[in-house]
Amino acid sequence: MPISSRMSRRQAISTFANGFGVLGLAGLLDAEARADWGKANPLAVKRPMHAPRAKRVIFLFMSGGPSHVDTFDPKPRLERDNGKPLPFAMPHLVRTKTGNLLQSPFKFRKQGQSGTEVSELFPHVASCIDDICVIRSMVADNINHNGACLQMNTGEQAFSRPSLGSWLLYGLGSENQDLPGYLVISPAQPAQGAPLWTSSFLPAAYQGTLVADLKNPIANLANPSLSLDRQRAQLDTLKLLNERHLQTRQEDSQLSSRISSFELAYRMQRQAPETFDVSRESPATRALYGLDDPTTGIFATQCLMARRLSERGVRFVQVYHTQTAQRASCQLWDQHGGLKKELPNNCAATDQPIAALLKDLKGRGLLEDTLVIWGGEFGRTPTAEGTDGREHHPFGFTMWLAGGGIKGGMTYGATDEFGWHAVENKVHVHDLHATILHLMGIDHTKLTYRYSGRDYRLTDVFGNVIKPILA
Numbered sequence: 001m002p003i004s005s006r007m008s009r010r011q012a013i014s015t016f017a018n019g020f021g022v023l024g025l026a027g028l029l030d031a032e033a034r035a036d037w038g039k040a041n042p043l044a045v046k047r048p049m050h051a052p053r054a055k056r057v058i059f060l061f062m063s064g065g066p067s068h069v070d071t072f073d074p075k076p077r078l079e080r081d082n083g084k085p086l087p088f089a090m091p092h093l094v095r096t097k098t099g100n101l102l103q104s105p106f107k108f109r110k111q112g113q114s115g116t117e118v119s120e121l122f123p124h125v126a127s128c129i130d131d132i133c134v135i136r137s138m139v140a141d142n143i144n145h146n147g148a149c150l151q152m153n154t155g156e157q158a159f160s161r162p163s164l165g166s167w168l169l170y171g172l173g174s175e176n177q178d179l180p181g182y183l184v185i186s187p188a189q190p191a192q193g194a195p196l197w198t199s200s201f202l203p204a205a206y207q208g209t210l211v212a213d214l215k216n217p218i219a220n221l222a223n224p225s226l227s228l229d230r231q232r233a234q235l236d237t238l239k240l241l242n243e244r245h246l247q248t249r250q251e252d253s254q255l256s257s258r259i260s261s262f263e264l265a266y267r268m269q270r271q272a273p274e275t276f277d278v279s280r281e282s283p284a285t286r287a288l289y290g291l292d293d294p295t296t297g298i299f300a301t302q303c304l305m306a307r308r309l310s311e312r313g314v315r316f317v318q319v320y321h322t323q324t325a326q327r328a329s330c331q332l333w334d335q336h337g338g339l340k341k342e343l344p345n346n347c348a349a350t351d352q353p354i355a356a357l358l359k360d361l362k363g364r365g366l367l368e369d370t371l372v373i374w375g376g377e378f379g380r381t382p383t384a385e386g387t388d389g390r391e392h393h394p395f396g397f398t399m400w401l402a403g404g405g406i407k408g409g410m411t412y413g414a415t416d417e418f419g420w421h422a423v424e425n426k427v428h429v430h431d432l433h434a435t436i437l438h439l440m441g442i443d444h445t446k447l448t449y450r451y452s453g454r455d456y457r458l459t460d461v462f463g464n465v466i467k468p469i470l471a
Contacts, residue, residue: 048172057436074117099385108120122347155459
């Protein structure tokens, strides 16, 4: 049969070879439609690369660097040799010359069925130790707060790079389209501030949303002069104008993000007030977290917000400890002096809320797919700074993980008998990041973004998944 000269290309494809060409066309159109949907909604849920163990992350960041030898890494040798010189040469990478060995002023006890030793400063967290994996062999590359905080949060010490939370949003999207997918809760600014939760060269939609005012978490959310219907009409008109503007130009991440942010802000007016309102919690939950206790109230509010956000599908929540009832600081755990007073104050402010968060998540069936991380940018020296302080220490320190596919009730790695060098199963920051992505269903070597002529990833060209700690 002669083919009509007026036959369209689509008609021809559907006619030739019994229409098999349409299958290929359908695949192309489907891929194109999904690409358009991704551009229209960058936070749309994306399929993980492999079966995930965790769906969401809560990162409890102790800004300033908590002392490992006073919290989760007991060193009897320090007690025995207290006041003696360190019996080997210190690394060349030191900020301030420290003195002799300084024993911990705090006692350690074995806790739980696992018998993991925990400092007396964390009695509540100790009650959860069988759900926790304590990593005692962390290492980082920078001895200063700014560079170390950048590395722990972005994988890079000096340059602007996308944060861990931004990479997770980019790779997985968000399960809740009515709230930001990445929340940062920090009453005072941590060291470096916004670069710790930036999206950098990733599309701007993946950057973290800062909550600093715990009483008014999202500023200017309500519009007292316009009803929601009127706002909807305004947004529809504004969206039309912005999209027409965008059609005549190359893709503009900032403009696309701005369009998305208007829409998100509108949707948030319905859900955000209820989500952040911790007063809705029961008296039993308030007591569990220590919400009404001046000592624990601030961090309890942060942890409760984190739980409420996580159970509503927020992908990544970062909780910075930067304020207590006594003081606020960008480096609250930076005990160069006042170790015997300030470290107990910090632990008292956070211990009960952290344990409550773990127990609350577990009681709600959320801990099994929520990864909880505790730690800072580095640890502290086993040697003394002055008479009652410790210096920065990236050569061997402690962090812990719980839930989300982690094997609880265990320790991994070790520092030497003084707590100076990580000597067994070293875990670099890149390894930690690789493991977090793995638990979330992502191969860290394949989550890449092309920028300025090369493919970037969170772990650069490094990182190994810490398989022995996986459940």
